[in-house]
Amino acid sequence: MNQFNTFLASFKNLTTAGYLFYGLGLITLISAISVVTAKNPIHSVLALIFTFFCLTGHYMLLNAQFLAIVNIIVYAGAIMVLFLFAIMFLNLKEEDEEAKTNVTKMAAVIVGGVLMVLLLSIFNYAPVGTFNPASFDAKTGLVERLGIVLYSDYILPFELASILFLVAMVGAVMLGKREAGDPHF
Amino acid sequence: MELTILVIKSLVILAVFGITLLIATYSTYAERKVAAFLQDRIGPNRAGPFGLLQPIADAGKMFFKEDFIPAQANKWLFILGPCLAMLTALMSSAVIPFGDSIRYASFDVPVQGIDVNVGVLYVFGVVSLGVYGVMIGGWASNNKFSLLGAIRAASQNISYEVALGLSIIAILMMTGSLSLRHIVNEQNGFLQWNVFTQPLGFVIFLTCAFAECNRTPFDLPECETELVGGYHTEYSSMKLGFYLFAEYINMFTSSAIISTLYFGGFQYPFMHQVHDALVNSLGSTVGHNIATGIGTAVLFGKIFFFIFFFMWVRWTIPRFRFDQLMNLGWKTLIPLSILNVVLTGAGLLFDKFKYATWLIVIVMIVLAATNAIKAPRRKPVAVPQV
Amino acid sequence: MLTNRSKQVSNKEMTLAERMYLPAVLGGLAITIRHFFMKKATIQYPEVKRYLGPVFRGHHVLKRDEQGRERCTACGLCAVACPAEAISMVAAERKKGEETLYREEKYAAVYEINMLRCIFCGLCEEACPKQAVYLRHDRMVPVFTERDQVIYGKDRLVEKLDDRYIRNNPDAQATPTEPTLSRSVG
Numbered sequence: 001m002n003q004f005n006t007f008l009a010s011f012k013n014l015t016t017a018g019y020l021f022y023g024l025g026l027i028t029l030i031s032a033i034s035v036v037t038a039k040n041p042i043h044s045v046l047a048l049i050f051t052f053f054c055l056t057g058h059y060m061l062l063n064a065q066f067l068a069i070v071n072i073i074v075y076a077g078a079i080m081v082l083f084l085f086a087i088m089f090l091n092l093k094e095e096d097e098e099a100k101t102n103v104t105k106m107a108a109v110i111v112g113g114v115l116m117v118l119l120l121s122i123f124n125y126a127p128v129g130t131f132n133p134a135s136f137d138a139k140t141g142l143v144e145r146l147g148i149v150l151y152s153d154y155i156l157p158f159e160l161a162s163i164l165f166l167v168a169m170v171g172a173v174m175l176g177k178r179e180a181g182d183p184h185f
Numbered sequence: 186m187e188l189t190i191l192v193i194k195s196l197v198i199l200a201v202f203g204i205t206l207l208i209a210t211y212s213t214y215a216e217r218k219v220a221a222f223l224q225d226r227i228g229p230n231r232a233g234p235f236g237l238l239q240p241i242a243d244a245g246k247m248f249f250k251e252d253f254i255p256a257q258a259n260k261w262l263f264i265l266g267p268c269l270a271m272l273t274a275l276m277s278s279a280v281i282p283f284g285d286s287i288r289y290a291s292f293d294v295p296v297q298g299i300d301v302n303v304g305v306l307y308v309f310g311v312v313s314l315g316v317y318g319v320m321i322g323g324w325a326s327n328n329k330f331s332l333l334g335a336i337r338a339a340s341q342n343i344s345y346e347v348a349l350g351l352s353i354i355a356i357l358m359m360t361g362s363l364s365l366r367h368i369v370n371e372q373n374g375f376l377q378w379n380v381f382t383q384p385l386g387f388v389i390f391l392t393c394a395f396a397e398c399n400r401t402p403f404d405l406p407e408c409e410t411e412l413v414g415g416y417h418t419e420y421s422s423m424k425l426g427f428y429l430f431a432e433y434i435n436m437f438t439s440s441a442i443i444s445t446l447y448f449g450g451f452q453y454p455f456m457h458q459v460h461d462a463l464v465n466s467l468g469s470t471v472g473h474n475i476a477t478g479i480g481t482a483v484l485f486g487k488i489f490f491f492i493f494f495f496m497w498v499r500w501t502i503p504r505f506r507f508d509q510l511m512n513l514g515w516k517t518l519i520p521l522s523i524l525n526v527v528l529t530g531a532g533l534l535f536d537k538f539k540y541a542t543w544l545i546v547i548v549m550i551v552l553a554a555t556n557a558i559k560a561p562r563r564k565p566v567a568v569p570q571v
Numbered sequence: 572m573l574t575n576r577s578k579q580v581s582n583k584e585m586t587l588a589e590r591m592y593l594p595a596v597l598g599g600l601a602i603t604i605r606h607f608f609m610k611k612a613t614i615q616y617p618e619v620k621r622y623l624g625p626v627f628r629g630h631h632v633l634k635r636d637e638q639g640r641e642r643c644t645a646c647g648l649c650a651v652a653c654p655a656e657a658i659s660m661v662a663a664e665r666k667k668g669e670e671t672l673y674r675e676e677k678y679a680a681v682y683e684i685n686m687l688r689c690i691f692c693g694l695c696e697e698a699c700p701k702q703a704v705y706l707r708h709d710r711m712v713p714v715f716t717e718r719d720q721v722i723y724g725k726d727r728l729v730e731k732l733d734d735r736y737i738r739n740n741p742d743a744q745a746t747p748t749e750p751t752l753s754r755s756v757g
Contacts, residue, residue: 222606225610227611227615498596
């Protein structure tokens with residue numbers, strides 16, 4: 001209870017960014033919870049997209065513009081579109097929910113509970129990252145700095161990842177090529 | 186002094202917002218006029234002089250139609266769809282530099298909503314969100330045709346985003362910045378315009394812009410011969426109006442982005458001489474502001490040309506088939522844009538040579554010419570005479 | 572092959588230039604932009620009207636003869652000929668002193684045309700033995716909005732003496748609904 005009171009006290013002398021962070025955090029949590037609780041899968045996906053937007057907001061608060069925009073492009077713009085795309089093909093009738101037997105419910109509860117215990121213990125012991133306000137450079141998250149880091153310290157993994165993507169793209173194009181003898185549509 | 190900047194900035198943002206809406210409104214009129222003129226007709230000319238009040242009449246009609254929500258539709262998502270389409274369409278014009286800067290007392294306020302250093306990516310992100318409006322609206326209508334339109338829109342947008350992004354990368358490599366203002370400033374001098382350094386990239390970008398805007402010849406999501414009305418089959422009244430309006434706003438934004446990325450934005454030949462002459466004769470404040478105004482006018486000229494080009498193409502080229510669309514996107518544009526990136530990189534590595542991609546253009550022209558010469562002549566079709 | 576206009580379809584492999592689409596697209600754009608600057612074919616209808624020719628079948632008129640007498644003798648042939656059964660009439664006998672009004676001894680006391688039924692085929696004109704009923708080439712039946720405006724009686728059909736109608740008037744290069752140009756001398 002005492003901790004809660006100090007928390008409330010600290011709430012009074014927050015900066016604008018601090019209020020924004022708590023507000024955004026609250027919205028993020030609500031939307032993340034509604035991803036799990038939503039009955040309709042489409043609503044669930046939309047809530048997930050909204051959660052990604054909130055995460056983008058968090059990146060913005062951290063002055064990481066590049067990560068913020070890339071988060072929107074990759075997750076909200078591409079991956080979630082594919083999620084939505086796939087879920088739109090599902091038959092969303094009530095009688096199709098044969099997967100919700102008692103056994104699956106029990107299994108879900110056990111797995112979820114174990115995961116929660118695991119995560120709690122990890123966060124309990126893991127060191128929380130800190131920074132030195134005096135020497136902190138506010139431009140760390142900008143795209144130029146990110147590029148320099150990627151192309152100097154992490155050049156090998158970065159290039160490997162890009163080759164992987166290129167191969168994947170070439171593979172997609174190759175899959176699309178019609179071979180001799182394939183039926184014409 | 187902070188306040189002055191804020192006031193000028195908010196005026197600029199308001200102006201950008203208003204101009205976007207105004208141009209989108211009059212694009213509907215221009216579309217009908219252009220369509221008519223290309224078909225030897227006159228087009229709307231009853232509402233006001235030259236039919237200039239036609240958009241207002243159309244909007245009035247839209248507002249007074251019955252706002253219908255199908256019984257089995259998902260009501261809230263059905264309403265959310267057009268709102269999202271409109272929202273994402275309006276967001277992307279925020280980062281476009283519409284002019285140099287407005288000088289007031291000692292401040293230079295750029296004529297731009299926000300100058301973020303990831304401007305290109307911002308546009309890209311907003312464009313990739315644009316498909317949600319169509320998808321959610323199409324799904325929520327609870328109609329097979331709407332759903333098919335939505336699915337087409339989604340697959341088309343995702344496919345062409347890849348080629349779109351890859352074609353921009355060549356520009357980013359040459360500029361070394363993601364800020365649109367920086368890209369514009371880099372293109373000073375007529376032959377430095379990216380359309381001359383990146384001819385292939387420009388064609389790819391233009392094609393993908395057509396596909397992202399769902400404009401003919403890539404308007405398969407609303408293909409009325411196959412899908413009744415496509416994703417907006419069930420929509421009526423101003424909700425339909427929002428969808429149609431969002432398309433025109435997208436057209437305006439993509440025209441602005443094409444002009445910015447490839448046609449030097451607010452730059453025009455002899456800009457610096459004009460600027461210096463104006464500053465010398467009218468003083469550094471008034472002269473600079475007038476020079477900025479000329480630059481903005483030039484940019485809008487370019488934008489209007491591309492809006493016209495969008496319409497011109499619409500009334501010239503028939504719609505693609507869906508497999509043709511996918512073939513073009515995945516098998517032609519993506520490999521070509523990768524080749525474009527590789528050649529641009531090679532050219533930049535070799536003595537900062539910017540015009541390397543002309544090689545691809547020349548090779549393609551030569552190949553096409555030899556192929557056309559070598560190809561067996563088509564037998565002239567014998568038309569039996571009476 | 573009935574019209575001799577059918578063309579052989581060629582399924583030949585496209586050349587590279589054709590597969591690149593761009594030359595064809597540019598060609599198409601050139602064609603459409605040429606039309607952009609062409610003279611438009613539109614005639615601004617209510618303001619500008621086209622001459623529809625001397626055989627246009629418009630508003631009905633019950634003719635008078637040179638002395639201003641009604642020509643109709645109420646024989647009923649037009650009503651018989653009418654495929655839409657739009658014409659009805661009531662005949663009456665000419666009284667003493669009415670010779671200046673009616674040309675024949677029998678005349679139509681009531682002559683009505685239902686304009687909702689009329690199809691402007693002109694068969695009444697063909698059938699008339701007295702050259703009494705004509706469809707004017709220079710005037711259309713105006714749009715009506717009320718049901719009681721639909722049936723045209725003699726008041727609206729009989730030729731006005733100050734607004735005579737002559738089919739072969741060479742000056743009557745008039746468009747329908749423009750009465751000023753069709754007024755003739757006799």
